[in-house]
Amino acid sequence: MCRDPEPGPAETLVLERNVLSANDARAGVLRERFQTAHTHVINVVSSPGSGKTSLLARLLGDLVGSGVRAAALVADCATDNDAVRLGACGAPVRQIVTDSQCHLEAGVIEDHLAAWSAEGLALRDIDVLVIENIGNLVCPAGFDLGEAERWVMLSVTEGEDKPLKYPAMFAGADLAVVTKVDLAGPCRFDRSTALAAIETVNPGVDIIETSAATGDGCDVLAARLRDAVLRLTEGRAASAAT
Amino acid sequence: MHELSIARSIVREVEAALQDRPDVQVTVVRLRIGRLSGIVAPALEFGLSFVTEATRLDGARIEITEEPVAVWCSPCQATRTTDGPSVLCPVCDTPSADIRAGRGMQIVNIDLSEPTGVPRDLLEVADVS
Numbered sequence A: 001m002c003r004d005p006e007p008g009p010a011e012t013l014v015l016e017r018n019v020l021s022a023n024d025a026r027a028g029v030l031r032e033r034f035q036t037a038h039t040h041v042i043n044v045v046s047s048p049g050s051g052k053t054s055l056l057a058r059l060l061g062d063l064v065g066s067g068v069r070a071a072a073l074v075a076d077c078a079t080d081n082d083a084v085r086l087g088a089c090g091a092p093v094r095q096i097v098t099d100s101q102c103h104l105e106a107g108v109i110e111d112h113l114a115a116w117s118a119e120g121l122a123l124r125d126i127d128v129l130v131i132e133n134i135g136n137l138v139c140p141a142g143f144d145l146g147e148a149e150r151w152v153m154l155s156v157t158e159g160e161d162k163p164l165k166y167p168a169m170f171a172g173a174d175l176a177v178v179t180k181v182d183l184a185g186p187c188r189f190d191r192s193t194a195l196a197a198i199e200t201v202n203p204g205v206d207i208i209e210t211s212a213a214t215g216d217g218c219d220v221l222a223a224r225l226r227d228a229v230l231r232l233t234e235g236r237a238a239s240a241a242t
Numbered sequence B: 001m002h003e004l005s006i007a008r009s010i011v012r013e014v015e016a017a018l019q020d021r022p023d024v025q026v027t028v029v030r031l032r033i034g035r036l037s038g039i040v041a042p043a044l045e046f047g048l049s050f051v052t053e054a055t056r057l058d059g060a061r062i063e064i065t066e067e068p069v070a071v072w073c074s075p076c077q078a079t080r081t082t083d084g085p086s087v088l089c090p091v092c093d094t095p096s097a098d099i100r101a102g103r104g105m106q107i108v109n110i111d112l113s114e115p116t117g118v119p120r121d122l123l124e125v126a127d128v129s
Helices: A021-037 A052-065 A081-087 A106-118 A167-171 A191-201 A218-241 B003-017 B041-051 B120-128
Strands: A009-018 A040-045 A070-076 A093-097 A128-132 A149-155 A175-179 A206-209 B026-034 B061-067 B070-073 B078-081 B099-101 B105-113
Touching: A009 A021, A009 B003, A021 A106, A021 B003, A040 A218, A052 A070, A052 A081, A052 A128, A052 A175, A052 A218, A070 A081, A070 A106, A081 A093, A093 A106, A128 A218, A149 A167, A167 A191, A175 A191, A191 A206, A206 A218, B003 B026, B003 B041, B003 B105, B026 B041, B041 B061
Parallel strands: A040 A128, A040 A149, A070 A093, A070 A128, A149 A175, A175 A206, B026 B061
Antiparallel strands: A009 B105, B026 B105, B070 B078, B070 B099
């Protein structure tokens, strides 16, 4: 039996549509909600094992200790270990278990904010929301979560050329945080090569060198967030006055 | 490695664009993938082969064009296409933070087949006999 010849295209439909437009739209809505609630949101990305959780635990502790209402959403493929570590300082923390998903999307953040809201924690009661993304230097790069700032972390135990190997992630960051600087000596970390690599893919980006073990640089990170909160508080006062 | 969820987004976007066209089938999907988008073309094609099953993109050919990275070079006062995923100006070697192209992922267009009016499963049964 003869097959009919394959029919030619009836028409070509031009779409010119961004594949991530659905996520971008939801992230846009989130960004407006964060601005309205005067919540400063940071999206923290890095490779696994760069020391995100240790540093953020210390940072959250500093913020809570100075009266900043900080909270965190922390994502991992499995376990709630990181939520336990981050929550030790008393800040509200929710674990996002993503199973096999390698990045966070705006919709997931919406769901967890709704869960918080159902538990009585409103966005307007949070000054700083830290979103600790999945440890992955590729996938989270394309997914906007509505954050005000994206922080990328690079530990001294990784290669100095990591920014050159993962340019999309480093190029899109608002702040580069070098972690575990207390281990720079044993790791023979070449500081100037690493800083030059960051500068090459993201010229002019702020760089803060830190150690969760010694506390180096943590005060600078906390001050950066307190400044952001102060700006938002002034904005809140101004909008209340009008 | 999130090509599978990107593949799902592509199917969702295409199906959404065709919601008023219940009788057409997609034969070709043309994509433009930025060099800095973090997407690997073969992995995306692999993901699409699964997630298009039982959708109107089932069996569609996937054509992927790579979008090179372009940056605004301040010293040159020009937009430059760079080498691979680099953000260095190829002329003066200055890095640029002003990325003008190469991060996106677009569905450029799709080819649609003639509406046959005959459900696909009936056609397949006829072919076997």
